[in-house]
Amino acid sequence: MINTLILYSTVHGQTLKICNAMAEQLRQCGEQVTMAAIDEAPALSEFDKVLIGASIRHGKHRANVYDFIREHQALLDSKITGFFSVSLVARKPAKNTPETNPYMQAFLEKSGWKPQLMAVFGGNLDYQGYGAMDRNIIRFIMWITKGPTDRHTCVEFTDWQKVNRFAQQFAAA
Structure with a gap:
């Protein structure tokens, strides 16, 4: 059985709501899913896959997201990973893909991390x-x-x- 970790950084709860929906889908696909706030992440070595969801607050991802990635990048690079960003800007069709969303592009540049799968979702x-x-x-x-x-x-x-x-x-x- 695949052991998956979903980490989230949320302010008003929409990112957590999205993570809960994804966790349910992954469980239906037969995966063992653990969810945690990014500041309370268990040891990454225990997991096959890691998915991180982070919201935008006042135009930026929170510092704890970058801190986590910087601290764990070597382990993240050795696993199947995904990242998604949640923002109100992503409500616009011209800014709702990883390639066209300015926050995702800034995240990729600043973090130096390249997850295998990425997405951008509109917020609440x-x-x-x-x-x-x-x-x-x-x-x-x-x-x-x-x-x-x-x-x-x-x-x-x-x-x-x-x-x-x-x-x-x-x-x-």
Whole structure:
């Protein structure tokens, strides 16, 4: 049985929600799946495959994602790996692939890591779930990028069929 580790870095929970959906699919494919926050990762040596999901916060992946990859890159390079990024920018068709998403491209350049499989998914926009400062920053970013700015907006931009396809690709790897 293939032993798979899914690690996540999430702020508002959408990345964790996506990881849970992928974990269920991988289990249905016969894999043994362990999930953990990236800061609580078990020993990578115990796993055949590692999948990392990370959200964007104010235009960047969190520092703990880069720290983890830097610390474990040799082990990651010896395994089947995948990485996906979750952001509101990925709601746009011109920015929803690893090749066209500026956050994914910045991640690849900064991390120096090249996972075998990569994906980009749209996130969740829930103004009422944010604190005042985050709500105002995100509304401003949405205004600049021509997204929804009504403070009562709650919309999930995640393409769940795309998530399922990526999980199937990762299972087949």
